[in-house]
Amino acid sequence: AQSVTQPDARVTVSEGASLQLRCKYSYSGTPYLFWYVQYPRQGLQLLLKYYSGDPVVQGVNGFEAEFIKSNSSFHLRKASVHWSDSAVYFCAVSARNTGNYKYVFGAGTRLKVIA
């Protein structure tokens, strides 16, 4: 079974600073990986996804993530954060075997961007 660990429950960064939100997964094969964002009292919005190929994937609003298989990681990065990036970010993993597309979500990281 797959699992996801987001070790940082809360992260605070200054506006304009760079950002890295950590995600580590556990899965015996090569997974599908996702980052979602949840704004206050909203559902989930997909930021980016990794299926195969280039391990660095670009997402919306300047976000990117890098799949490092040897480290079982899929950290999210942004070069310069904006106050509107304040939200909760969820990393998710899905198994590749056909018929089992169950998403397993991490606990989430609450990002606060300060002036």
Added chain:
Amino acid sequence: GALVYQYPRRTICKSGTSMRMECQAVGFQATSVAWYRQSPQKTFELIALSTVNSAIKYEQNFTQEKFPISHPNLSFSSMTVLNAYLEDRGLYLCGARESGTEVFFGKGTRLTVV
């Protein structure tokens, strides 16, 4: 494009009563539908996976008796929270997919139990 609508967006029910929520897929065929719950300050837990023409698979801690799901066609699914209590409050998310891997999520139904 592929969209998933959930309604109602917000609902309040009295403790011990039941509440039905719906999920509509637009622009694609929802072959499989997953229902998740996000309890306050927590992550998303999978309740069950429903695939058309197959049995619905419930995760541990969730049962058909408590969360009956209907998935009658390729564009619609509903789930009822029976006999709702305080611990059932939260955001209920529907995720649907056609044949690929990507799941499209709705914006959720937020359930408050009073």
